[in-house]
Amino acid sequence: MDNEIESVLNEKMSLISNIPIIQGYYLVIGGGKIGSNFVDYARTNGFPFVLILDINRAAPAAKKAVEIQDKQKLVNILKNPDYRTNGNIYFYNAGLEIVPFILSYGIPEFIIPAVPYHAAAKLVSYYANSQNQNLIKEISIVSDNSDGMKFFEQLESEFPKDIVAGKYPEHGIIMLSYARKGEICPDNCMSPEGYCPNFNRVKLKTITQHVKDLTDTKTGWVFESYQMKQGIGGLKGEDFKIITLDIMGYVKKVCEGRRNETFFIATTCNCHGVVNLFSLR
Structure with a gap:
């Protein structure tokens, strides 16, 4: 390094x-x-x-x-x-x-x-990068044969198809939601864990748990958004501090080994989530 x-x-x-x-x-x-x-x-x-x-x-x-x-x-x-x-x-x-x-x-x-936009992911990139060196960057996949595309497809395949609300490989972003195309969640929803009363839908796992499960086999971090009131979620400052330090420690370790790595940063709640893929070179 x-x-x-x-x-x-x-x-x-x-x-x-x-x-x-x-x-x-x-x-x-x-x-x-x-x-x-x-x-x-x-x-x-x-x-x-x-x-x-x-x-x-x-x-x-x-x-x-x-x-x-x-x-x-x-x-x-x-x-x-x-x-x-x-x-x-x-x-x-x-x-x-x-x-x-x-x-x-x-x-x-x-x-x-x-x-x-995905505020938590962008903030982490601000911390990890410097004026002289961009250590991590959001993946922009332009080739089906790229390593990034392979990681993207592997990641997407781990999610049930009915919660993948959007996939944008050109930006390295996967959107997740229990709301389906054309469905709009009301502002006054409290996002219960196991059941969606708005669309009469059972949720076997929260979106947060779906993404956290991926960290057993894939390199990634999850910022959990907690319900502040109906329709508004917030990230705990303590969680933000711990996760940001953990990601920066990982960046340092990878840089020391002079390796190329791909990882993800996600922000999720019970019902929705966004997953951003990053490359570290």
């Missing part, structure tokens, strides 16, 4: 290891319909501290929060515990790329992804 790469990975892992988990802190990535809904829920239940991020300053959730005007004010709020109490709800106009910076001041009790 290149000494510079090893040094950068060691430094990042050390920093993440020392970041505390802050109870009562909720980071919402996306201020659209779901983010706005969560703000209402947080205010009703008196959550101590909510921070919403969105690249659109006019996002619906922004209208329900105090806007942070500049980065220094954001830092002051993140560093000062007094700001993180009494039901404060803030909005900051930024995209996902700022999240590692925000998390460096403390990892929230829950991270609520409310964006139309």
Whole structure:
């Protein structure tokens, strides 16, 4: 392994290891319909501290929060515990790329992804990669004979066909769901484990369990989304920290052996999931 790469990975892992988990802190990535809904829920239940991020300053959730005007004010709020109490709800106009910076001041009790892409997978890639070296990248499969395509097909074949809602080998993505084509889950569903009351469907396993079972034979990690309220799920900050460190440790080990590897990162709940394939070279 290149000494510079090893040094950068060691430094990042050390920093993440020392970041505390802050109870009562909720980071919402996306201020659209779901983010706005969560703000209402947080205010009703008196959550101590909510921070919403969105690249659109006019996002619906922004209208329900105090806007942070500049980065220094954001830092002051993140560093000062007094700001993180009494039901404060803030909005900051930024995209996902700022999240590692925000998390460096403390990892929230829950991270609520409310964006139309796989936030957890992209965040892990931000941590693993550096300005000078992209150690991991999302697979873009362009040939049926590629190693990536073989891994993709093996992974897909492990899932029951009726839960594969979409497969996009050109992006290395498999979408999973107990809802079938044309079915739309209602916003007020609590996603019970064993049975879908909306479509009268038995679920022998949750989507989370289906994907976790794959980790016995395939290299991969699963971020589980927990039901916060009807229609909204969140990742536990503690889980995010542990899994991110585990993935970075794996990246370091593979780089030391100078091997090529393919693995997956998934985010799942009882009823739905997204699986992203990555290559490490």
